[in-house]
Amino acid sequence: MTTLPPPSAKKLGLVIDLDTCVGCHACVVSCKGWNTENYGAPLSDQNAYSGAASGTFLNRVHSYEVQPPILKDKPAAPAQLIHFPKSCLHCEDAPCVTVCPTGASYKRVEDGIVLVNEKDCIGCGLCAWACPYGARELDEKAGVMKKCTLCVDRIYNENLPEEDRQPACVRTCPSGARHFGDLGDETSDVSILVAERGGFDLMPEQGTKPTNKYLPPRPKDVEPEYDILAPYLEPIAEDGKGFVGWLDKALSALPGGAK
């Protein structure tokens, strides 16, 4: 049924720390690996070994340059490079679910995960049109819509050791930039992280109420006025003597010489 269920108490999702993400794409690779080898149609590639390669991915990492504004009395702060992983945000008001004509797309009542029942999907693509985040991709080979499952086949999987019962992207992230948990529970680790770090929604004006949150990059250190090493690096001889002193003065006296 593609009408949305009432908001669930449990809201499983991800918290992505833009401060610590190093843009290594390990989450992209582990996601593609797990979701090709396990639940549902594999994530196909087209022309993988040609110049025009493309393929289905449930998680992609963009990189953005953000230039702080130039203020009147200060030089512009240096631009920041921010790596930006993006996958399904498991929205509370998921527009992708309600547009589905077949009932293939649904939001789980028990934990809020948005899934596609691939056996019912006709590949019309309308859910991808309705998603503002580009979270859904139609697999060219299978002809059905693919999206992040929050590794629903890992997180409840009792055949896996407990430390592996989290999404593949979170498990693999080497910099600890991805966190998985219940964002409906205010006392959970992820909720505390969001509260403390000022986690935010993507495109809040679209009214989708995403479950996944992003943590902002911490402000860059302000460069100090002085160099802590400066006392040790002070010129030993301010007014040189002897040959070096003469050479310094003679070169400075030349046209264009340093004073």
Place this chain on the structure above:
Amino acid sequence: MHPAPSVIFFTTFSGLGYGLLFWLGIGMPTPTGWVAFVFFAIAYIMAVGGLLASTFHLGRPERAIKAFSQWRSSWLSREGICAVATLLIMAIYGAGLVFFGAEWTILGWLGAIGALLTVFTTSMIYAQLKTVPRWKHWTTPTLFLLLSIGGGALFSGNVKIAIPLFVIAGALQAFAWFHGDGRFNASGTTMETATGLGHIGKVRAFEPPHTGTNYLMKEFIHVVGRRHATQLRIVALVLGFVIPVILLLLGAKHVLGLLAVVSHVAGILALRWLFFAQAEHVVGLYYGKR
């Protein structure tokens, strides 16, 4: 948005087909026998042809029957139901006219309402999308309906009605283009809200996720064809409305009438191409594109 030929063909011809069915349903005209057969055949070829074309863009068309199930939430599902129900009702109404010379008025009016609902539900598939600010506007369903009953009036020989409808539709289309040009910026969705990084400063796409293209870029970021948009808008207005109106004013007898039809259909195809090619999806912002 990617202007897929199947979807352009579908919206154009099913719009015209259901427009013709609307006029036949309300009894303008009320042909019988062979004349009725020809009228209904033209309407069904366009309506069914358009619907079949729309299944070509499905990944798994063999499961299309499942699309009738979610009418409570999905405009696409509602459209499918309206489309098929209208075709069934009008088939009975048409059979009455063709084989029995009987005019089952109530069925005709039911079919006419169904035809309008079909076109309206089609237009709402696009107009509901907040992700495409150009489409999410009252002009989208209004134009779909106007173009459908306008084209239907031309096909059904209601010349005196077709002329004012074309004038209104042409003017509204021009307004929709003009107003639509500013709606993406007016929507408030920017690279800064998309990334949530606007509090730091101006955001620029530095590196895309992959060196190649992907489904999202192919489907939602169509840049190539927008270059000739202004010329195509003029072509669409002239072919779709100006020439047909002049030809109809000159007298809509056979050859001129046929020319008016050909010109109008060509104009609507151009207009629908622009409808998709010029629509910008907010997901393009993640790629620094529109």
